[in-house]
Amino acid sequence: MRVGIVGLGTASTDIVPEILRHPQLDLAVGCDIRAEARTQFTHRYGVPAFETVEELVSGKSVDAVYVASPNRFHCEHAVIAASYGKELIVEKPLALTLAECDEMVAAAAANGVRLLAGHTHSFDAPIQAMEDLIADGVIGEVYMVNNWYYTDWLFRGRLADELDVGLGGGVVFRQAPHSVDIVRVLAAARPVSVRAVTSSVDTAHPTHGGFVALLTFDSGAVGNIVFSGYAHFDSSELTFGIGENGYPRSPDTHLAARRRISALGSADAEAQYKNSMRFGGDQAGQWLKSGDRDPSSQKHPCYGLTVVSGTRGDLRQTPDGIFRYGSGEWLEVPVARAPLERAAELDCLYNAWKDDTDLPSHDGRWAKGTLEVCLAIIESGRTGREVSLHHQLLPRTAAAAGAGQRR
Numbered sequence: 203m204r205v206g207i208v209g210l211g212t213a214s215t216d217i218v219p220e221i222l223r224h225p226q227l228d229l230a231v232g233c234d235i236r237a238e239a240r241t242q243f244t245h246r247y248g249v250p251a252f253e254t255v256e257e258l259v260s261g262k263s264v265d266a267v268y269v270a271s272p273n274r275f276h277c278e279h280a281v282i283a284a285s286y287g288k289e290l291i292v293e294k295p296l297a298l299t300l301a302e303c304d305e306m307v308a309a310a311a312a313n314g315v316r317l318l319a320g321h322t323h324s325f326d327a328p329i330q331a332m333e334d335l336i337a338d339g340v341i342g343e344v345y346m347v348n349n350w351y352y353t354d355w356l357f358r359g360r361l362a363d364e365l366d367v368g369l370g371g372g373v374v375f376r377q378a379p380h381s382v383d384i385v386r387v388l389a390a391a392r393p394v395s396v397r398a399v400t401s402s403v404d405t406a407h408p409t410h411g412g413f414v415a416l417l418t419f420d421s422g423a424v425g426n427i428v429f430s431g432y433a434h435f436d437s438s439e440l441t442f443g444i445g446e447n448g449y450p451r452s453p454d455t456h457l458a459a460r461r462r463i464s465a466l467g468s469a470d471a472e473a474q475y476k477n478s479m480r481f482g483g484d485q486a487g488q489w490l491k492s493g494d495r496d497p498s499s500q501k502h503p504c505y506g507l508t509v510v511s512g513t514r515g516d517l518r519q520t521p522d523g524i525f526r527y528g529s530g531e532w533l534e535v536p537v538a539r540a541p542l543e544r545a546a547e548l549d550c551l552y553n554a555w556k557d558d559t560d561l562p563s564h565d566g567r568w569a570k571g572t573l574e575v576c577l578a579i580i581e582s583g584r585t586g587r588e589v590s591l592h593h594q595l596l597p598r599t600a601a602a603a604g605a606g607q608r609r
């Protein structure tokens with residue numbers, strides 16, 4: 203499958219190596235409005251890079267398009283690519299509004315292409331393995347799912363646009379899709395309401411920097427999400443020192459991030475620093491690369507601490523799998539390491555395309571449900587009210603088990 207990528211920013215420096223590593227994928231073409239990114243991309247990979255999505259898709263050299271442009275362009279770029287018959291992976295969040303999600307789903311359907319919502323940490327192998335264990339009934343009925351993540355999102359170098367909630371910035375649009383997807387997958391039910399509080403407590407980064415959200419589910423289960431992007435406490439202390447890319451996190455990661463950003467001293471200098479980590483920048487690929495990067499030390503990614511509680515036990519992630527706390531025994535269930543993170547989503551689209559089948563999970567309608575929860579977090583944070591949800595689906599295994607009918 204020949205893959206083109208739109209948006210040669212920081213995310214692309216993680217996506218492109220996975221496309222290159224995948225035995226059945228060819229990196230065919232790139233697209234970015236920045237000339238320096240296009241030049242570097244072509245120089246490094248020997249494939250063309252265009253300024254517009256139309257130019258990328260109008261040739262015959264690409265089967266699928268990975269949309270990794272800023273959030274506010276996801277809908278426009280995906281609809282153009284679909285209209286040329288290209289399979290789609292779109293970075294999270296799928297879009298900024300539910301109407302945009304509908305437009306993307308309709309464009310994919312009208313053109314007979316698949317629309318995969320990527321990448322969220324619900325693709326991580328331990329999360330998928332927990333979903334399977336839950337479906338097998340090993341912890342009974344799920345009544346509570348917690349995801350707690352304290353990280354340095356606001357202090358990794360941010361552009362003004364990334365802080366503007368109206369443009370899809372702030373941690374609810376940019377990070378909540380990960381935790382919301384994890385909680386939706388593991389609750390094995392449909393969420394029906396959200397009550398949330400958002401926090402904006404850094405004057406140099408005036409945006410949503412943290413939130414707490416309580417989700418209720420139609421099964422009676424509850425989901426609790428705690429997110430802080432302010433780089434104080436580091437929740438990898440609670441996940442065996444392992445961070446979201448699976449590598450050990452140095453204990454001084456947050457102090458170093460805060461020192462680096464405060465030494466830059468201005469929003470412009472911070473924007474330049476962020477730019478240096480995009481394609482074509484002198485630190486391209488260094489995003490999230492703190493601490494030990496020896497491949498032999500890589501474990502499963504830990505997007506914060508995730509604990510699932512059922513009537514017969516609890517599950518949590520370990521570096522190599524899942525710990526199962528039962529009534530009569532406690533044991534670690536190992537989880538195979540491959541394919542990891544983005545490789546899993548690329549596999550997911552590739553296999554569906556090769557076999558000409560539907561996506562097994564994470565399609566556009568699922569991603570619309572995740573966006574609906576994110577928008578409800580923002581609305582509840584603004585109004586102080588509980589928000590009802592109306593566009594929710596069951597996760598893969600619960601749907602397959604016909605759990606919807608039983609409930």
Ligand SMILES: NC(=O)c1ccc[n+]([C@@H]2O[C@H](COP(=O)([O-])OP(=O)(O)OC[C@H]3O[C@@H](n4cnc5c(N)ncnc54)[C@H](O)[C@@H]3O)[C@@H](O)[C@H]2O)c1
Pocket residue numbers: 208209210211212213214233234235236239253254255270271272273275293294295320321322376480481
């Ligand atoms: N799943 C993850 O773990 C993860 C991590 C980081 C970012 N992301 C997502 O990836 C997307 C990009 O984030 P990022 O941090 O790489 O942002 P970024 O700003 O570093 O990169 C965006 C790139 O798109 C380019 N661009 C802007 N407008 C464009 C247009 N109209 N046409 C073509 N190119 C255009 C920019 O020049 C830039 O190179 C966002 O949706 C973000 O939420 C996901």
